[in-house]
Amino acid sequence: xxxxxxxxxxxxxxxxxxxxxxxxxxxxxxxxxxxxxxxxxxxxxxxxxxxxxxxxxxxxxxxxxxxxxxxxxxxxxxxxxxxxxxxxxxxxxxxxxxxxxxxxxxxxxxxxxxxxxxxxxxxxxxxxxxxxxxxxxxxxxxxxxxxxxxxxxxxxxxxxxxxxxxxxxxxxxxxxxxxxxxxxxxxxxxxxxxxxxxxxxxxxxxxxxxxxxxxxxxxxxxxxxxxxxxxxxxxxxxxxxxxxxxxxxxxxxxxxxxxxxxxxxxxxxxxxxxxxxxxxxxxxxxxxxxxxxxxxxxxxxxxxxxxxxxxxxxxxxxxxxxxxxxxxxxxxxxxxxxxxxxxxxxxxxxxxxxxxxxxxxxxxxxxxxxxxxxxxxxxxxxxxxxxxxxxxxxxxxxxxxxxxxxxxxxxxxxxxxxxxxxxxxxxxxxxxxxxxxxxxxxxxxxxxxxxxxxxxxxxxxxxxxxxxxxxxxxxxxxxxxxxxxxxxxxxxxxxxxxxxxxxxxxxxxxxxxxxxxxxxxxxxxxxxxxxxxxxxxxxxxxxxxxxx
Amino acid sequence: xxxxxxxxxxxxxxxxxxxxxxxxxxxxxxxxxxxxxxxxxxxxxxxxxxxxxxxxxxxxxxxxxxxxxxxxxxxxxxxxxxxxxxxxxxxxxxxxxxxxxxxxxxxxxxxxxxxxxxxxxxxxxxxxxxxxxxxxxxxxxxxxxxxxxxxxxxxxxxxxxxxxxxxxxxxxxxxxxxxxxxxxxxxxxxxxxxxxxxxxxxxxxxxxxxxxxxxxxxxxxxxxxxxxxxxxxxxxxxxxxxxxxxxxxxxxxxxxxxxxxxxxxxxxxxxxxxxxxxxxxxxxxxxxxxxxxxxxxxxxxxxxxxxxxxxxxxxxxxxxxxxxxxxxxxxxxxxxxxxxxxxxxxxxxxxxxxx
Numbered sequence: 001x002x003x004x005x006x007x008x009x010x011x012x013x014x015x016x017x018x019x020x021x022x023x024x025x026x027x028x029x030x031x032x033x034x035x036x037x038x039x040x041x042x043x044x045x046x047x048x049x050x051x052x053x054x055x056x057x058x059x060x061x062x063x064x065x066x067x068x069x070x071x072x073x074x075x076x077x078x079x080x081x082x083x084x085x086x087x088x089x090x091x092x093x094x095x096x097x098x099x100x101x102x103x104x105x106x107x108x109x110x111x112x113x114x115x116x117x118x119x120x121x122x123x124x125x126x127x128x129x130x131x132x133x134x135x136x137x138x139x140x141x142x143x144x145x146x147x148x149x150x151x152x153x154x155x156x157x158x159x160x161x162x163x164x165x166x167x168x169x170x171x172x173x174x175x176x177x178x179x180x181x182x183x184x185x186x187x188x189x190x191x192x193x194x195x196x197x198x199x200x201x202x203x204x205x206x207x208x209x210x211x212x213x214x215x216x217x218x219x220x221x222x223x224x225x226x227x228x229x230x231x232x233x234x235x236x237x238x239x240x241x242x243x244x245x246x247x248x249x250x251x252x253x254x255x256x257x258x259x260x261x262x263x264x265x266x267x268x269x270x271x272x273x274x275x276x277x278x279x280x281x282x283x284x285x286x287x288x289x290x291x292x293x294x295x296x297x298x299x300x301x302x303x304x305x306x307x308x309x310x311x312x313x314x315x316x317x318x319x320x321x322x323x324x325x326x327x328x329x330x331x332x333x334x335x336x337x338x339x340x341x342x343x344x345x346x347x348x349x350x351x352x353x354x355x356x357x358x359x360x361x362x363x364x365x366x367x368x369x370x371x372x373x374x375x376x377x378x379x380x381x382x383x384x385x386x387x388x389x390x391x392x393x394x395x396x397x398x399x400x401x402x403x404x405x406x407x408x409x410x411x412x413x414x415x416x417x418x419x420x421x422x423x424x425x426x427x428x429x430x431x432x433x434x435x436x437x438x439x440x441x442x443x444x445x446x447x448x449x450x451x452x453x454x455x456x457x458x459x460x461x462x463x464x465x466x467x468x469x470x471x472x473x474x475x476x477x478x479x480x481x482x483x484x485x486x487x488x489x490x491x492x493x494x495x496x497x498x499x500x501x502x503x504x505x506x507x508x509x510x511x512x513x514x515x516x517x518x519x520x521x522x523x524x525x526x527x528x529x530x531x532x533x534x535x536x537x538x539x540x541x542x543x544x545x546x547x548x
Numbered sequence: 549x550x551x552x553x554x555x556x557x558x559x560x561x562x563x564x565x566x567x568x569x570x571x572x573x574x575x576x577x578x579x580x581x582x583x584x585x586x587x588x589x590x591x592x593x594x595x596x597x598x599x600x601x602x603x604x605x606x607x608x609x610x611x612x613x614x615x616x617x618x619x620x621x622x623x624x625x626x627x628x629x630x631x632x633x634x635x636x637x638x639x640x641x642x643x644x645x646x647x648x649x650x651x652x653x654x655x656x657x658x659x660x661x662x663x664x665x666x667x668x669x670x671x672x673x674x675x676x677x678x679x680x681x682x683x684x685x686x687x688x689x690x691x692x693x694x695x696x697x698x699x700x701x702x703x704x705x706x707x708x709x710x711x712x713x714x715x716x717x718x719x720x721x722x723x724x725x726x727x728x729x730x731x732x733x734x735x736x737x738x739x740x741x742x743x744x745x746x747x748x749x750x751x752x753x754x755x756x757x758x759x760x761x762x763x764x765x766x767x768x769x770x771x772x773x774x775x776x777x778x779x780x781x782x783x784x785x786x787x788x789x790x791x792x793x794x795x796x797x798x799x800x801x802x803x804x805x806x807x808x809x810x811x812x813x814x815x816x817x818x819x820x821x822x823x824x825x826x827x828x829x830x831x832x833x834x835x836x837x838x839x840x841x842x843x844x845x846x847x848x849x850x851x852x853x854x855x856x857x858x859x860x861x862x863x864x865x866x867x868x869x870x871x872x873x874x875x876x877x878x879x880x881x882x883x884x885x886x887x888x889x890x891x892x893x894x895x896x897x898x899x900x901x902x903x
Binding site: 045048052053114118119120121124125143220221222223225229232233235236237238239240241316319320323382385386389390393396397413416417495496498499500501507510511512514515516517519520 | 591597598599617618619620621622624625626628629632633634636637638652722723724725727730759760761762763764765766769770772773785788792793794796797799800890891894895898899903
């Protein structure tokens, strides 16, 4: 018994655990700063918020999240299954192209679609020219309806990507058995595909949910009261940052609670393969009307969620190109990509370390830690930005004597005026994107190989490099794509935490969009989409090589 | 054993690279306090996200050799940032688009008094803070825009009138989260008192043609589409629509007329955008020079030509569109009051269900 404990301690007291704990503590500083506000005395506005705002806010947030989660799951898992399990014309293209909607920032999509569908937009204008008058409001992106549509169409790839990579590698034996036992495709989808890919789906859906909850651009434009809009109303309208932070803290508590419950509910179920053999799925060829249907479904989604808005943006970009385009755009693109690469690298390395330590521990503490490390995703960007800002200004004050050694006088701000602060904030905020992917990778590979390797005398690190890493390469890669694309699109953090004159494509787009100039915003918005799409394509190429 | 250190070392390496890269950028773009004599600079925190401001900053640098460093963001966030940075703050100027927010910045203690005869001459006193802690840069009127087909201008009179039964189901306005609406309601609280304003807000909410959605331009388009007949919106958005690159938007705007309300009573609600010298400014002289430059006749003409805002400098040459609207009587409400009543305005709107 004693030796077991000692061995356990020995096996864990190593660089891995230390790096995880130190890193997690640093990441958690701003998160804790926000959580602590729950314990402080509420300000006078809190009463008003509870009385007039909270019920509507919670109701609308839940409705929005539930509907979006549901549709994103159906579309995401449906497409993932189709692409993973079947062979049909254009599949090679759709396999990666269906990730592209992620390249379009939801608030840009919202502006684009609502302008297209507005009175002056292409749809109604064309209809008018044909002599058809549209009843006002009929095809309008009315509040809730529009938001669910936008979030579903532009966020479902989270579910799609994670689920597809799971199905392609893991589900072979299940699906083949189900097929052999004569199940119909629809039954297989609901009885086999959905249940076995649950960890992957939950990983993907939780990203969608986080994204929807912390969104401000789309919801404030469509006039929906979510937690995020309530938070900003409290801060900007009532000048009450502490009440706003309090709201954010309760939101975070609620989300962590939600995931704890979800975890408890599936505690008994294990999802790693029971046989030692990985059995990749062999796609079945679709024929006749089935293959037509598959192509229609994939191309329909691709049209709506990528091609149509992009073509519209291209048209606007042509109108405004001459006025908007400057040589600096190249600089903007370089800035955007470099800072995103930096943050993505840190996130992926750290995500792998923490996820590895946590899966070795497998207890309540490690689970809570994993949820805390990823909690940054649920905090609206601007609130998190304030937490990070305070941390860095404090750090600069502490470091002032050091700066003085280099001849800088009167307590200068060094770190908080540098890119370090922004990169740090990205890491706190987007840890979840990288981590969820890695975690689901570990979940499906199980611990059997790791245990075998340890038993054969290999250390944790050597096992990790030789056994674990090759197994989760795919997951790490998809995590990296998601994270990178997220950072390129991100707005609130970069807006508040960037150094002087540090413009990115997102801040440039914001400059126009915030002034309701969607035609002018089209050029930088397209640059974001192009940069993200290219990165998806590049990662896809690397991915193919990794899989070979 | 060596492998044990690989991952931590890798992580440390990446972090260090980030740090270096970050510091690298800092040296290039943000002159540190330790080298103030090398380069003349002025650091601007701005919530005015207009292209024309950047053009003017560039002209300023060309004329004076003083480099303008800019961070754009949302006003409230920038104020919070200055508060937290305290005396280490590197901001010299704070620029934003709402009188209430300017006053909020003043009360947050992040601004200081500007002393300059040039500015006093260029900007009339009522468009400056009473203590000269901020200086007006432009003004914008929140007017009533109406359908030329369905509404005769004679039917329109005041903001107050829009809350009467006459306009049931015909009014369009964006949501209560819009600062422009909050300031409008704040001004009415100052003029008509709290009770009357609450009744007014209730009346407007009851008269809405649809739930508030979209921005100011979307309200104008909704009139063109026949959703409603009248909308409350800022003049410069209307100017921008008439001169849009999107021909359909131009056509829609041409169906609308602009009405300056309350001409026989308190005047049309006006808001101000302006700039203030920050309390811990380290380039004070340069900052004052930039304010002088921005409020000069030439710069003011540039601003109003590009953005259809009203200039604060009376000598500026207005674009034709503004001239056709003619002169109008503006509210005499002290801009500081917009900040004073902002919170009350928002509470009131959420209470009566103005989404």
